[in-house]
Amino acid sequence: MPILKYFLSDLTYSEKVALIALGPVETFLLALLPVSGYVFFRYRRLPTRPMLFVVFVGSQFPDLVDKPLELARVVPWGRVGMHSLPFAIPVAVLVLMYARTTDRTHLGVGFVFAYTVHWLTDWTPKFLEGTIPPSIFWPFTTISKSPGAWWGGPGQIFLILWSIFSVILLGLVFVLLLKDISQRYGHRI
Numbered sequence: 001m002p003i004l005k006y007f008l009s010d011l012t013y014s015e016k017v018a019l020i021a022l023g024p025v026e027t028f029l030l031a032l033l034p035v036s037g038y039v040f041f042r043y044r045r046l047p048t049r050p051m052l053f054v055v056f057v058g059s060q061f062p063d064l065v066d067k068p069l070e071l072a073r074v075v076p077w078g079r080v081g082m083h084s085l086p087f088a089i090p091v092a093v094l095v096l097m098y099a100r101t102t103d104r105t106h107l108g109v110g111f112v113f114a115y116t117v118h119w120l121t122d123w124t125p126k127f128l129e130g131t132i133p134p135s136i137f138w139p140f141t142t143i144s145k146s147p148g149a150w151w152g153g154p155g156q157i158f159l160i161l162w163s164i165f166s167v168i169l170l171g172l173v174f175v176l177l178l179k180d181i182s183q184r185y186g187h188r189i
C-alpha cells in the first residue's frame with residue numbers, strides 16, 4: 001500500500017512524492033468518483049455529459065494553463081499561476097457566479113470541486129510535511145526553478161504534447177463559452 005509506505009518508511013521527500021504522485025487520468029478519476037457517487041445516490045442516475053466535461057476540465061485546469069506557460073517561460077514553474085490562490089480563488093468565484101446566473105450552479109460546483117481536488121493532491125506531500133508551499137501565494141512570493149511534475153518536466157516530450165492538448169482543449173472551452181454567452185444573452189459574437 002503506497003500510503004502506508006508513505007507514512008511508515010524512511011523515504012526521502014522526493015521518493016515520497018513519487019510514491020503518491022498522481023497523473024492526469026488519476027486526478028480526473030479521483031474528482032469524478034465522489035461526483036458520480038453524489039449524483040447516483042441523490043438522483044439515481046449517472047452524471048450528465050456536461051458534468052463529465054466540467055469535472056474533466058476542472059480536474060486538469062491548473063495544469064492546462066500553467067504547464068504550457070512554463071514551457072513558454074512565462075511562469076517560473078508549472079505549478080504557479082492557476083495553482084496559486086491569488087489566481088485560483090478569483091477563477092473559482094467567477095465560474096460559480098457564471099454558473100449561478102445561468103441556472104447551472106451544479107456544473108460550477110462540479111468544476112470548482114474538481115479544481116480543488118487537483119490543487120489539494122498537488123500540494124498534499126507538502127501539507128503532510130507540515131509546510132506551506134510558497135508557490136500557493138505566487139506572485140507574492142519568489143519561486144526558485146523546480147524540476148516540475150514527474151510526468152512532464154521541462155524539456156520532456158510529454159510537456160510538449162500536454163501543451164498541444166491544453167491549447168486544443170482550452171480553445172474548445174473558449175469557443176463553447178462564447179457560444180453559450182451569445183445564446184444566453186442574445187448577442188452575436
Ligand SMILES: [Zn+2]
Pocket residue numbers: 062063079083118122
Ligand atoms: Zn498541477
